[in-house]
Amino acid sequence: MNKRQLEELVEIFGKDNTLSEPEDLMSYSYDASHAEALPEVVVFATTTEQISALMKFAYKEHIPVTPRGQGSGLSGGSVPIQKGVVLVLDKMQKVIDFDPENRLITVETGITTADIDPIVAVANLFYPPDPGSVAFSTIGGNIAENAGGLRGLKYGVTKDYVKMLKVVLPKGDIVTIGSKCVKHVAGFNIEPIFVGSEGLLGVITEVTLALLPIPAHRESALAIFNTLDDAARSVAAIIAAGVTPSTMEFMDNTTINAIQNFKDCNLPRDAEAVLLIETDGEKGSAIGEMEKIKVAVSENGARDFSMATNASERDLLFEGRRVALNALANVKPNLILEDATVVRSKLPEMVKGIVDIATRYDLQVGIFGHAGDGNLHPTFLINKNDSDEMARTEKAVKELFELAIDLEGTISGEHGIGLEKKPFLEDQIGAAGIAVLRDIKRTFDPENLLNPGKMFDFTPV
Numbered sequence: 001m002n003k004r005q006l007e008e009l010v011e012i013f014g015k016d017n018t019l020s021e022p023e024d025l026m027s028y029s030y031d032a033s034h035a036e037a038l039p040e041v042v043v044f045a046t047t048t049e050q051i052s053a054l055m056k057f058a059y060k061e062h063i064p065v066t067p068r069g070q071g072s073g074l075s076g077g078s079v080p081i082q083k084g085v086v087l088v089l090d091k092m093q094k095v096i097d098f099d100p101e102n103r104l105i106t107v108e109t110g111i112t113t114a115d116i117d118p119i120v121a122v123a124n125l126f127y128p129p130d131p132g133s134v135a136f137s138t139i140g141g142n143i144a145e146n147a148g149g150l151r152g153l154k155y156g157v158t159k160d161y162v163k164m165l166k167v168v169l170p171k172g173d174i175v176t177i178g179s180k181c182v183k184h185v186a187g188f189n190i191e192p193i194f195v196g197s198e199g200l201l202g203v204i205t206e207v208t209l210a211l212l213p214i215p216a217h218r219e220s221a222l223a224i225f226n227t228l229d230d231a232a233r234s235v236a237a238i239i240a241a242g243v244t245p246s247t248m249e250f251m252d253n254t255t256i257n258a259i260q261n262f263k264d265c266n267l268p269r270d271a272e273a274v275l276l277i278e279t280d281g282e283k284g285s286a287i288g289e290m291e292k293i294k295v296a297v298s299e300n301g302a303r304d305f306s307m308a309t310n311a312s313e314r315d316l317l318f319e320g321r322r323v324a325l326n327a328l329a330n331v332k333p334n335l336i337l338e339d340a341t342v343v344r345s346k347l348p349e350m351v352k353g354i355v356d357i358a359t360r361y362d363l364q365v366g367i368f369g370h371a372g373d374g375n376l377h378p379t380f381l382i383n384k385n386d387s388d389e390m391a392r393t394e395k396a397v398k399e400l401f402e403l404a405i406d407l408e409g410t411i412s413g414e415h416g417i418g419l420e421k422k423p424f425l426e427d428q429i430g431a432a433g434i435a436v437l438r439d440i441k442r443t444f445d446p447e448n449l450l451n452p453g454k455m456f457d458f459t460p461v
């Protein structure tokens with residue numbers, strides 16, 4: 001980028017919100033995946049209008065722009081592989097309107113996910129999607145990745161709560177789409193196209209989110225198993241018993257021990273697997289559901305079923321699950337985390353397949369994840385400098401995706417495609433599917449300047 005272009009950016013964002021010194025750029029060259037690339041300039045937006053001006057500048061000067069929330073993405077989405085400008089949104093944190101009567105909140109998208117609940121709790125409301133990264137990811141990043149979380153089974157994922165969006169389109173136009181109303185059929189239903197768009201179609205600057213009343217009561221329990229298969233079968237058995245837990249998280253022996261080494265969360269080191277289960281609602285129904293769950297897991301081989309007796313016991317169990325990824329990161333120098341997803345009834349086949357793949361390629365794997373959603377995170381624990389191990393891991397990952405597709409599942413339940421899964425997307429949606437994505441991209445961003453190089457290859461005509 002030349003001096004004049006840099007000066008134009010400083011004019012839009014101010015000196016304090018524009019970084020171009022090499023030592024300042026490093027922090028914006030990676031996310032939580034393996035991808036890395038240095039931007040030429042980093043800008044911090046504080047208004048939608050600045051972002052509109054940036055996109056007009058980018059189109060005029062033909063400069064790529066990569067949106068970034070907190071960079072906690074696991075698929076390389078915010079890594080600027082074609083250089084240009086990284087646009088950071090985490091200074092846009094205003095609460096624009098809290099509307100408890102209509103159970104809605106409108107916020108700027110740089111707000112941290114976990115910051116929403118304390119604001120809305122005063123009216124006994126909560127925002128259900130809670131990714132493991134809730135303490136640091138932004139709502140904008142959650143929308144762009146359609147993030148899931150620990151409560152997905154009962155409460156769904158980000159897309160289920162997005163009512164209205166303000167978006168800066170790639171050429172700089174500002175649009176407001178969707179509605180605060182319960183019903184809205186004026187024009188095409190286009191807001192879902194931005195949810196999960198991974199920063200390729202527009203920069204989302206404001207969102208109106210739906211909220212729900214806080215459940216009156218929660219019951220939490222840990223079901224402990226001597227085999228992976230018993231735990232996996234229990235998941236479908238619980239649903240078959242007519243219960244929908246708010247949380248049903250799976251952790252295998254490798255994950256349990258990694259967590260216990262990281263922080264003592266009272267998990268049984270000798271178990272082959274555990275299910276962390278929570279029910280919520282009116283007290284009687286939450287307790288009644290937990291009783292049915294106890295029966296279902298006992299019939300499927302659980303060796304123990306212990307209920308949390310107070311909030312601190314429950315918080316400790318959930319903390320264990322939330323630190324799982326950090327804990328596994330301590331086992332070996334590197335890890336490759338996947339999020340292949342299947343329907344619940346196929347979970348036992350998926351777990352068996354993962355173990356089989358890891359064994360055949362002689363790899364250490366930790367398996368944890370949102371079992372109730374059929375969304376596991378098989379995590380290969382590796383050393384990137386060991387070229388033989390890396391080659392085996394690449395083959396294992398490819399087989400893992402093939403297995404998910406064979407089981408009519410998906411290569412990504414919540415982490416998105418970005419760079420990491422780009423080579424596998426066509427296997428999932430076919431060449432015709434990729435062609436549709438390209439047509440949509442062309443409509444919004446014909447010059448391919450917003451987050452170029454991600455999800456699929458696209459050459460402007």
Ligand SMILES: Cc1cc2nc3c(=O)[nH]c(=O)nc-3n(C[C@H](O)[C@H](O)[C@H](O)COP(=O)(O)OP(=O)(O)OC[C@H]3O[C@@H](n4cnc5c(N)ncnc54)[C@H](O)[C@@H]3O)c2cc1C
Nearest residue numbers: 069070071072073077132133138140141144147148199204
């Ligand atoms: C420990 C850990 C646990 C995690 N647990 C979960 C989990 O349980 N569930 C889950 O779904 N994910 C999880 N993640 C992944 C990650 O936190 C989510 O994908 C999250 O939504 C990313 O938010 P972010 O603000 O960090 O976005 P970034 O990583 O900064 O960006 C992600 C993508 O969104 C785009 N983007 C960001 N903001 C905007 C915007 N305002 N407008 C347009 N595009 C934008 C970027 O270009 C990029 O493509 C976890 C990650 C970690 C490290």
